[in-house]
Amino acid sequence: MSAFTGTARLVRLAVRRDRIQLPLWIVGAALFVPIVVASVRDRFPTEADRIEILRSAAASPALLLLRTAPTGPSEGSMIMFSILTYVAVLAGLMSTLAVVRHTRQNEETGRAEMVGATVVGRHAGLTAALVVVAGANAVLGALIALALLGYGLPVAGSIGTGAGIAAAGLVFAGVAAIAAQIAQSSRAANGIAAAVVGVAYLVRGLGDALGEVRPDGYTVVSAWPTWLSPIGWVTEMRQYAGDRWWVLVLPLAFFAVTVAAAFALTVRRDVGMGLIPDRRGAAKAAPALLSPLGLAWRLQRGTLLGWCVAVVALGAAVGSLSQTVREALGENQGTADTVTKLAGGGDGDLLAAFFAAMMAIFGAMAAAYVVQALMRPRAEEAGGPAEAVLATGTGRLRWLASHVAVAVGGAALLLVAAGVATGLVAGLTDGDLGGQVAEMTGASLVQLPAAMILAGFAVAAFGLLPRLAVGLAWTAFAVSLIVGQLGELLGLPQAVRDISPFTHTPALPAASATAVPLIALTAVALALGAAGLALFRRRDLAI
Incomplete structure (x- = not known):
C-alpha cells in the first residue's frame, strides 16, 4: 500500500459532501463577472469615459488600496480594475475553507481516524482535498474566461483572467494545507488561512497605493510590495494590457512548494494532532466556565483578539491618510465623486465621504467576524461537544443565545476599536483628538445593525438547515458585501442594492444619522435570530 x-x-x-457548497461558491464568484462587465459598458462606454475615471483612481492612494493599479484604458483593463482583486479573494476563501473542511475538520470530528482504519494511505486525505479544490478552481477559472469571451473581450486576456483567478485559489489552497497541519482545530486552521488571504490583499493594496503614476496620468506601475502578494501576482499578469503569462510561474511554484511542505508535515505528527498542540489548561476551571456564556467567550476570545489586531492596524492606517486624502480629493473632482459614491452619498464633505467609505469596510469586517463566530455552534454540534453540553442542565436556547451574544458583542467591540484607532491617528494628525475619536467611533458603531442582520440570518440558517448553514451564511455575507458596498459603483439597480443591509446603513460621518433604518435593521435581525432559536429548539441535533 502506498501513501x-x-x-x-x-x-x-469529498465531491459528494461538497455538492452544494462548492457550486454555490463557484457560481456566486463567476456571476460577479457579467454584472461588472455590464456595469462597465453602461457607465464607461467610451475610452474617454474610462480614462477620466482611471485618472481619478490613479490620483487616489485610497482607491488603489481598495482595488488595484489601473493598467490601461481598454474595456478589458477597466473590467480588471473593477473586479480582479475581489474575485481573487473569493477564490482564496473558497479554497481555504474547502481544504480545511476535508482535512483538519475530518480529523477533529474523528472521520479521518475512522477512514484511516481502512486501506487508505497517509497522504490520501490531503491529496483528495487538494484535487477537489484544484478542480473547483479550474471550473471557476473556466467559467470566468467563458463569461469574458462571451462578451467579446480578447481571447488572451480572458483566458489569462481565468487562469490567474484559478492560480490564486491554488496558492491559498496550499496555504490552507499547511495551516491544517499546524493547527489542532479547524477553526484555528481557517483563521490562519483567512488571515493570510487578508494580509495578501492588504500587501497588494499597499504596493498599488505606493505605485508610480505614468506620464499619461491614468496607468500605475505597482511598487515592489505587490510582488510579495499572491493576489498581486494575479494583477501583475496585466490582463488585456500585455498579458504577462510568465507571472503564472510564481503562484504555481508557490503551490508546489506549499503542498510539498504540507505532505512533509503530515508524516511528522499524529492523526488528530497539530504541530502546535493545544496548551494545557488550568488545574481548576475559572468560575465563568460554569455558564454557557463563559464557555462561549472562552471559545471565541482568541479569534476576536486576532480580528481586533487587524481592525486596529487598518484603522490606524486609514487615520494616517487624512491629510493625503484631503489634498488628493481637493485637487481631483473625479476622485471625489468616486469616493462619495463608495460612501453612499453625503453632504459634500469629501474627507468625511472617505471616512464613511472606510467605516463601511469596517462594518463588512465586523459582519465577517459575526458569521465566522456563529459557525462555531455548528462545529460544536457536528463534532459532538454540543451534545455533551446539552446533556447537562444547560438548555438549547441558553447555549445558542450565549454564542450569539458573544458574536454580536465581539462585533461591537471590533467597531469601537476600529473607530477609536482611526479617530486617534486622524486626531493626532489634524490636531482634534477628542472630536475625531468621538466622531469616528460613532460612525463605526452605526454599522452594527447591518452585522446583526447577518448574525440573525446565520442563526436562522443554523436552526433550519444546519448542514447547509456554513455555505448559506457565507453566501449571504458575500452577496450583501457585493451589492451593498459596491452596488453604486457597479451601477446595480436600487431594488437589487436594497437586498443588502449595508445599503440601509447611514453613511456617517458624511451624512446625517437617522434612527428609522437602524431600528428597522435591528428589528429584522432580532426576528431572524428569534426564528433561528425557535427552529433549533424544535429540531434534532444533526451531525
Whole structure:
C-alpha cells in the first residue's frame, strides 16, 4: 500500500459532501463577472469615459488600496480594475475553507481516524482535498474566461483572467494545507488561512497605493510590495494590457512548494494532532466556565483578539491618510465623486465621504467576524461537544443565545476599536483628538445593525438547515458585501442594492444619522435570530 492509496474514493466522497457548497461558491464568484462587465459598458462606454475615471483612481492612494493599479484604458483593463482583486479573494476563501473542511475538520470530528482504519494511505486525505479544490478552481477559472469571451473581450486576456483567478485559489489552497497541519482545530486552521488571504490583499493594496503614476496620468506601475502578494501576482499578469503569462510561474511554484511542505508535515505528527498542540489548561476551571456564556467567550476570545489586531492596524492606517486624502480629493473632482459614491452619498464633505467609505469596510469586517463566530455552534454540534453540553442542565436556547451574544458583542467591540484607532491617528494628525475619536467611533458603531442582520440570518440558517448553514451564511455575507458596498459603483439597480443591509446603513460621518433604518435593521435581525432559536429548539441535533 502506498501513501496515496484510496485517493480516488476520497475524492468522490469529498465531491459528494461538497455538492452544494462548492457550486454555490463557484457560481456566486463567476456571476460577479457579467454584472461588472455590464456595469462597465453602461457607465464607461467610451475610452474617454474610462480614462477620466482611471485618472481619478490613479490620483487616489485610497482607491488603489481598495482595488488595484489601473493598467490601461481598454474595456478589458477597466473590467480588471473593477473586479480582479475581489474575485481573487473569493477564490482564496473558497479554497481555504474547502481544504480545511476535508482535512483538519475530518480529523477533529474523528472521520479521518475512522477512514484511516481502512486501506487508505497517509497522504490520501490531503491529496483528495487538494484535487477537489484544484478542480473547483479550474471550473471557476473556466467559467470566468467563458463569461469574458462571451462578451467579446480578447481571447488572451480572458483566458489569462481565468487562469490567474484559478492560480490564486491554488496558492491559498496550499496555504490552507499547511495551516491544517499546524493547527489542532479547524477553526484555528481557517483563521490562519483567512488571515493570510487578508494580509495578501492588504500587501497588494499597499504596493498599488505606493505605485508610480505614468506620464499619461491614468496607468500605475505597482511598487515592489505587490510582488510579495499572491493576489498581486494575479494583477501583475496585466490582463488585456500585455498579458504577462510568465507571472503564472510564481503562484504555481508557490503551490508546489506549499503542498510539498504540507505532505512533509503530515508524516511528522499524529492523526488528530497539530504541530502546535493545544496548551494545557488550568488545574481548576475559572468560575465563568460554569455558564454557557463563559464557555462561549472562552471559545471565541482568541479569534476576536486576532480580528481586533487587524481592525486596529487598518484603522490606524486609514487615520494616517487624512491629510493625503484631503489634498488628493481637493485637487481631483473625479476622485471625489468616486469616493462619495463608495460612501453612499453625503453632504459634500469629501474627507468625511472617505471616512464613511472606510467605516463601511469596517462594518463588512465586523459582519465577517459575526458569521465566522456563529459557525462555531455548528462545529460544536457536528463534532459532538454540543451534545455533551446539552446533556447537562444547560438548555438549547441558553447555549445558542450565549454564542450569539458573544458574536454580536465581539462585533461591537471590533467597531469601537476600529473607530477609536482611526479617530486617534486622524486626531493626532489634524490636531482634534477628542472630536475625531468621538466622531469616528460613532460612525463605526452605526454599522452594527447591518452585522446583526447577518448574525440573525446565520442563526436562522443554523436552526433550519444546519448542514447547509456554513455555505448559506457565507453566501449571504458575500452577496450583501457585493451589492451593498459596491452596488453604486457597479451601477446595480436600487431594488437589487436594497437586498443588502449595508445599503440601509447611514453613511456617517458624511451624512446625517437617522434612527428609522437602524431600528428597522435591528428589528429584522432580532426576528431572524428569534426564528433561528425557535427552529433549533424544535429540531434534532444533526451531525
